[in-house]
Amino acid sequence: MKPTFSRFLLPLAATFFLLGGAQAQALKVGASAGVHADTMEAAAREARKQGLDVKVIEFTDWTTPNTALQAGDLDLNYFQHQAFLDNAIKERGYKFAVAGVGVLPNIGLFSHRIKKFEELKDGAKVAVASDPVNQGRGLSLLEKAGLIKLREGAGLRGSVNDIVANPRKLKFVEVEGPQLVRAIDDVDLAQGIPAHFVSAGKPQVASSGLLYTGVADRLFAIRFVTRQDNVNDPRVKKFVKVFQESKAVRDEISRLFGGDARLYSLPWLNQ
Template sequence: MKKNIVSTMTVLAVSALVSVSSASANEKLSVAATPVPAAEILEFMTSQMAEQGVDLQVHVFTDFIQPNQQVVEKQIDMNCFQHKPHLDSFNENESQNLVPQGYTYILPLGAYSTKIKSLDELKKGASVAIPSDTTNGARALLLLQKEGLIKLKDPEDLFATSRDVVDNPKRLKFVELEAATIPRVMSDVDLAVINTNYALDANLNPKRDSLFMEDTDSPYANLCASREDNKDREAIKKLNEVWQSPETLKFIEEKYQGTVIPVKPK
């Protein structure tokens, strides 16, 4: 009996060692992401990545600046938080060469208000908060143009600024703020154009709460990005595959109820 107990304990000990050894042998992949929905989705994906032999480590940031800087400085392997125009703008302004990896989802930009319930109530001289970064600011202006509130010098300019507004019949006053802060100042402005990741983080649902939002054919599909020197890592390829797995797609559909729209690989 004693011999059997010793044998059983030996088997369990060996199994535990094998388990620990296997876990420690997993390749580590660090990813920077904004809280909602990117980090939430990535956290859901960790178990699938572990099955693929990858220890996925998610680092959460609340701004649009640090995720790229951390990758450039080799503090983090890659990021998943931005769309292609934002990545292009960063590369150009910072003389960097971060490269796109897999495309993930579309987060339709929406306009919200605590003061009005329809655009008909928007008065002349109303204040409109828009993101201060170049690409999301332009995106907000394009959305306002689509709703007939303004006209831009080039109606398709993905890098337009408020200086490019050539027609503003309601004499709207643009308040340019860091994108993450806009939900917190909604009560101080008449209209706030908010990125969906920050809207969801503030318990705002673009389908339910916005006065208007982008169409699902928006060109602003989010993506993951990495440095040139690790773009072909097997762990990154596995991450791209897991983004498109049936389990991940089901999680996105059930959790976000159509406010986060997965995109097919490009």
Template sequence: MRNTIKITAAVLAVGTLSLGLAACGGSDSGTRSDGSGKEANGPLVVAASPTPHAQILDYVRDHLAKKAGLDLQVKEFSDYVLPNTATEQGQVGANFFQHKPYLDDFNKKNGTHIVPVVDVELEPLGVYSHKITSLGALRDGDSVAVPNDTTNEARALKLLADNGLVTLRSGTDQTATPADVTANPRHLKFKELEAAQLPRSLDDVDAAVINGNYAIEGHLDPTKDALALEKAAGNPYANFLAVKKGQENDPRVLKLAKLLNSPEVRAYIEHTFKGAVIPAFGAPAA
């Protein structure tokens, strides 16, 4: 049984994210690392979206962390905002759910100071539908749902462009919005939705571009159900472990980073997700 605590946005909206945790994810009896390399006592609490991030962390906690001397706790969040907010405020010690373009945009818009530590995996973005079986079946005026956050919307539009459905303004690959669509021969109508809602939108739109983790949660198999799927080669959207700036050298964080890039985790990802999630180990993009 997975020993995680699911925290919804609705619950966390009440009060000030009172998770009952000490700063930087330590317990009341723990000591926060000052980044100098001095061993920090107490657990490392990591915020994560449920799939695949919390699943991967659960595997590390249950099979690898104890031997490495790491007390790892996992807190599940159901959206893309609160994990960074909790990390910035010191209510968790780290998070694992996002890629670099999203984090850069989030820090800029919110004045936060979250930094990546180590890349772990890639979840290819895909186009899905309950109404058609190929992109060629999209008709004039059909509706396509896309994520409404800046970076994932741009990523979704680029996937559509790569498959010949639209043309984007030059230089907008990582910043594109529907306003940057310069050619739309099928007059597709874009419906911008919060990323977690996209699997549930499939009965209401003709197609949707869905993040890999939410596709899996929605019982979609990216390798079988996607009408189009992102290529892994050269993809800048690897998901990573992240912390508030200054906590990169917390010994607990360094232990977790090493475990997340271990051969055991590579084998777990490949065996569990069978191509729907791909290992992408190493240093994050600059």
């Protein structure tokens, strides 16, 4: 009996070793610096309490998180909404899949120089996002404010080239999304994401927008994105579940949005 026992013991021990090694491997999550990375850190702390090790990697641009995911340097990223993701897949051919839905941030129109749109002078400088998807969202908000008119059918996909009426001869400055928070100091009006102002230590600015988008637009909720061949990874599913169900994470989200519930929503609760 002893030889038989030892013959099966070694493979069994090896199996446990391999499983333990797989479980010990940290889930690598990429997020844009600021509110998204801070939210992921909160979720990572909760995940560790449940035995899932998570490493959060911050990025300062909106290109590298996808290239890093495609290269296998990340298991998951959290920085983009569905429209941005669709555009990235179309342009780069990424084999990505959505593993879950995160926070829906509002965007707004902000200014240090005017208190209402009527005060905007002819030829004023207006900052909008340089990437095509977020630029369309900002221009749609400017159209809602009555400042411009877009080509019929442009909608949220519109660009500065789709402006067909600009009665105040506004001058548009295209700025990379993460830098819009700084642009407000150099222009008369700027598209912005309130959470970025909170992250920059300016919660009062986040809550002082002249106009906001609605908080029910699920298309612009931040997505958990992974590769198609990794979407069923149990670690990915567990992390998304921790994020969506943890009270500590929701409390951190509220803090990161300056405690202002007008500036975000949790769309997975209304599925």
